[in-house]
Amino acid sequence: MFENLRKYRYARIFCLLLSAGFLVAGYLFAGVWQILLIFPAALLLWVICKFQPEVCDPSVLFGGYTFLTAVGIWIRCEPHLIVYGFIMALVSWELHLFNRGLAGNPQYTDNLLLEKSHLRSLSIVIILSFLITTVGLSFHLDLPFGIIFVLVLVVGFAVERVYFYLFRENF
């Protein structure tokens, strides 16, 4: 059980480092050296998390990472690196939550099916995300704002309908 959990932990840390590396590289390519402050900030956060673990909720950290990513794209940093970093951060967040959900679960040893299905789904997410974002970033369409707005409304409505269908018990 502990061996499996350790593997998950290493995978999560690897993804986390990869995402931080992509983000820093993306910013540095755009000449924003201030991003290097992220390392002392991460160190400080690590120290805080040691003493107050409730502050370091993975969702909060992922939210912060998303903010940095959005700002990076807005200030025209290297989009490929930023987006790839974002994908790795998403994977790291998911692995962290999965790991936390299984910690202390005595049935875990008999549960390779759960682990396998999770890894399979995660691999699909990584591959599809890399493919679609790479293809998406290679297209440059200049559309008027009105059309973009309408398209966004359509996408938003579609997403909302899908949510309603899937999670109607929650609404």
Add this chain to the structure above:
Amino acid sequence: MKYKTAFIAIIIYCLIVFALLTRNGGLMVLIVPLLVYLAVGSFFAPTEIRLRANRYVVKKADESGISVLINVTLTNDGKPLENVLIRDAHFPKTELATAMHEQRLAIPERGEAKVAYSFPANRGHFFWDTIRVSASDPFGLVEIQKDIQASGEILIEPEFEKLGHMHLKPKNTLHSAGLVPARRGGSGLNFWTVREYHLGDSLRLLNWKTIARHPRQLYTTEFEHEEIMEIGLILDARLQTESLFDGELLFEHGVRATMSFAELFLREGNRVGLLVFGQDMKPLQPDYGKRQLHRISNALASATPKSNFSLMYLEYIRKRLFSNRALIVVISPLDLKDLQTYKQLRASGHQILLISPDPISFMAQRAPSGAVLDLALRASRIERYAQLKQLLQMGVMVVDWNVHRSLNEAIRTVFSKRTNGGGYV
């Protein structure tokens, strides 16, 4: 589970708004991994749960005490479920000992999954009806829930101490052979009186010493008749008289004492009734035998202290439950306001025996020592002794029981043959 979906949704909408505000299409690319994540999750989401459950509940006793082991076997009759969270109802009072009542696992098609956990339980009536199963996709984004029928029940009867015979001398008895002296002549073992010989008396009972002193007269020895009695056990389950210290309730000792008395009185053939006096009144009509002991055991297993203000209401319940001939045995730590009720009970002709688990010695045993605490304990003891003295003056038989000592020892001191019943230690 659900918060993950909500969190992703919030991020998506924030990115859309940010992209619109900055008119930056590149930001929309960030939504793609999130949408893929949601899509993959919903693609692998289960559509139905077809599980059967079997529950086995076993009681296990070892050196550390009694614990309840629960095994639930789930059989999947439908499609494979990749991410299943099983939650079983557990009892808030109990501290889970091993494993968990909530487990995450995967169940293949026609496969089985076993969930096992245990918790310590000294006494109680535990029952389960269903087990809640939540199945979701591997990421836990889309979840469906179902309560699967998995009934189980177990009764952990309270422990009791086997008590020795108590030399009680009640004023009233029931006219059926037993072990309690009936205060009248008849068949028995203890000497009662010597009377003139009546035709039909057994010659074995002739009192030769008296005959020798009175020539031409015959005398017969008469023994004290022994009968059974009616006993009303009243367990004080009021929260305000309870003491909780270091996770241990004084009430538990009260329950043990009540069970011990019930076992003793019923073993000796008496008629015993029970009233658990708390917020929920649980009266049990007086009856005889092992079945009655089982009923009492059941009632005590699920008894819990709850708030009720005074023993005042006892007067109304007593009239319906116990006859005036009954000996009332009250197991209560004693509250200042209760003295009036004891007075009323005495006035209505009841004999009362108060078994009072001592809350002061219960607390003092584990409390850290100190000059102030010693003074406080001394003051409390004086107050308690004054109350008990008042009860003695009313004619209530009192046993002040230090719960760290054996109950048998406490009652033996009070009801030994030498003290002839009705004392106080």
